Amino acid sequence: xxxxxxxxxxxxxxxxxxxxxxxxxxxxxxxxxxxxxxxxxxxxxxxxxxxxxxxxxxxxxxxxxxxxxxxxxxxxxxxxxxxxxxxxxxxxxxxxxxxxxxxxxxxxxxxxxxxxxxxx
Amino acid sequence: xxxxxxxxxxxxxxxxxxxxxxxxxxxxxxxxxxxxxxxxxxxxxxxxxxxxxxxxxxxxxxxxxxxxxxxxxxxxxxxxxxxxxxxxxxxxxxxxxxxxxxxxxxxxxxxxxxxxxxxxxxxxxxxxxxxxxxxxxxxxxxxxxxxxxxxxxxxxxxxxxxxxxxxxxxxxxxxxxxxxxxxxxxxxxxxxxxxxxxxxxxxxxxxxxxxxxxxxxxxxxxxxxxxxxxx
Numbered sequence: 572x573x574x575x576x577x578x579x580x581x582x583x584x585x586x587x588x589x590x591x592x593x594x595x596x597x598x599x600x601x602x603x604x605x606x607x608x609x610x611x612x613x614x615x616x617x618x619x620x621x622x623x624x625x626x627x628x629x630x631x632x633x634x635x636x637x638x639x640x641x642x643x644x645x646x647x648x649x650x651x652x653x654x655x656x657x658x659x660x661x662x663x664x665x666x667x668x669x670x671x672x673x674x675x676x677x678x679x680x681x682x683x684x685x686x687x688x689x690x691x
Numbered sequence: 692x693x694x695x696x697x698x699x700x701x702x703x704x705x706x707x708x709x710x711x712x713x714x715x716x717x718x719x720x721x722x723x724x725x726x727x728x729x730x731x732x733x734x735x736x737x738x739x740x741x742x743x744x745x746x747x748x749x750x751x752x753x754x755x756x757x758x759x760x761x762x763x764x765x766x767x768x769x770x771x772x773x774x775x776x777x778x779x780x781x782x783x784x785x786x787x788x789x790x791x792x793x794x795x796x797x798x799x800x801x802x803x804x805x806x807x808x809x810x811x812x813x814x815x816x817x818x819x820x821x822x823x824x825x826x827x828x829x830x831x832x833x834x835x836x837x838x839x840x841x842x843x844x845x846x847x848x849x850x851x852x853x854x855x856x857x858x859x860x861x862x863x864x865x866x867x868x869x870x871x872x873x874x875x876x877x878x879x880x881x882x883x884x885x886x887x888x889x890x891x892x893x894x895x896x897x898x899x900x901x902x903x904x905x906x907x908x909x910x911x912x913x914x915x916x917x918x919x920x921x922x
Contacts, residue, residue, distance in 0.1 A: 581902035582882055610831040613861055616854070616881045618722050621902065 572598065574606055586625035590657070594634055594645055595656045605635060605643040626631075646689040692755055693854050694838050694869045699749035702735050709735040711893035712749070719837070720866045722883055723795050724901070724912075725873040727731055733873035734771055734873060736890070737842045753838060764793070766838035771843050775825055776818040781809060781826050783808050788830050801832035803859065820883035823853050828856055832863045843873040845879055866915075881912040889919055 572593055578583050593599040605611065612622040628644060629635045633651045635661070637643050646652065671681050693716035702711040708898050709731045717723055738744045739751050742758030753762040754903045764822060775784060783805055804811055807825060815823050828844060841860075845853045860870055874880055880888075881901060890896040895903075897917060901912055908915055 576882055577911075579908060579914065581905045583902055584906075609862070615882075616857060616861070618885055619861060619864055619866075620720070620722075620885050621882075624902075681895055688874050 572614070574617075576617075583625040583628065585624065586615065586617065587628050590625070590629055591634060591655050593664050594652060595659060599645050601645055601647040601649070601652065603643070603645045604641075607642070627668060693717055693786055696752045696755075697749070700736075700746055700751050701748040701897060702744060703734075703747045706729055708893050710739070711715070713890075713893070713895055715888060715895055717869055717886070717900050719869055721885040722864065722870045723868055723886045723888060723891060724884040725871055725875075725888050726875065726877055726912075726916060728863065728875055731890045732893040733890060734842055735762070735816060735893075737768070737840050737871070737873060740838075740840055741766065743919060763849075764915065765837040765886055767792075767831045767834040767839045768842040769828060769831040769839070770846055771846075772883065773823060775815055775823075775827055775830075778814055780814050781829075784815075784826065784830055788833070792834050794835040795830075796833050797832055797897055798911040799863070800829050803829045803833065809857070819849070825852065825855065828859060830860050834887075835865075835868075837868055839868065839870040839872075841870065843877075845874055846873055852898065853879055877916045878911070879914040884912070887912055889916065 572589065574586075574589060575658065576582055578662060590599070599605070606614070608619055608622050611622075611626075612619040613669065624637065629691055630637065631642075632655070634655060635643050637661065668681075693849060696716040697713045701708065702710040705731060713736065713793055725736065727733050735744065736751075740753065740758060742763070751758065754765060756762050777858050778789065785795075785800050788800075801811075804826070807822070808820070809822055809826060814915075815826065818826065824847070828841075831839065831841070839860075844856050844860075848856065855879065858859075860872070860893055864870065872880065886903045887897070887901050887904065888895060895913075904910075904912060904915060
């Protein structure tokens with residue numbers, strides 16, 4: 572997994588998004604075992620407390636679960652993964668709309684662009 | 692109980708107030724950035740915590756005690772400048788640290804030195820500046836201390852060495868220990884910090900969890916620092 576952090580969003584929130592993306596894209600398939608908190612923290616170059624917080628949040632959202640002694644795993648629940656995909660897509664759409672709005676694009680212009688690569 | 696607590700802590704050098712009524716407490720299990728521009732009082736604060744200076748007013752307490760023999764057992768200190776005898780080799784240093792500190796874990800130090808391919812038989816003066824600094828950090832981090840006080844651990848080293856230092860801090864971190872590191876290179880360290888303390892002209896101007904600052908202000912700690920300390 573590639574770890575890049577930027578801007579003003581809290582680090583833990585950026586980790587949550589990065590892991591979510593890895594799960595949705597299949598890089599971390601359903602049932603895959605996650606590395607330990609310390610290994611992940613080392614890999615991402617972040618504070619272990621921050622990594623722990625991100626994993627707890629992913630757990631709260633149902634994307635990963637903990638087996639008491641055996642570690643942390645990606646959920647096998649396809650519905651949860653689909654919901655995460657929609658949520659991430661919603662975020663990208665919002666970013667897209669903001670950027671296009673700044674360019675002065677109307678929704679109809681955007682649709683034309685998306686559908687046909689047409690000049691607007 | 693807080694591992695480190697300052698109460699109305701002041702230190703003057705003649706007419707210069709290096710620290711002026713500093714109040715804060717640091718809990719166990721945190722990695723804390725002591726951030727401020729040059730001359731803001733960072734090194735003075737760390738020296739006070741080590742008992743190398745005495746307060747002009749107020750108190751600094753480690754585990755509720757004034758700095759002294761007992762607190763030095765719990766505190767592992769990386770000074771701003773190298774303090775190690777240059778004629779010693781890393782192997783000799785490990786013996787030296789083992790004699791001085793009951794909590795020194797030689798196996799940990801050996802493993803880190805081996806990973807960096809540092810010749811443990813070479814005298815420090817024959818190592819590069821970067822390797823000398825790494826040896827010193829390894830000695831400091833190989834202690835099983837409760838409080839690590841690192842004064843500018845990443846100043847003056849290249850980006851790869853910076854990564855090594857930060858990963859050493861993360862990998863040696865244990866949930867009951869606290870790390871306080873001073874620096875003015877915020878962008879490099881902000882990912883590893885739980886809390887930040889901004890210090891300027893001897894006063895604490897901001898103390899908060901790093902992610903909380905990012906969340907509330909929508910900016911990186913580095914950006915916030917640049918705004919607070921705009922010249």
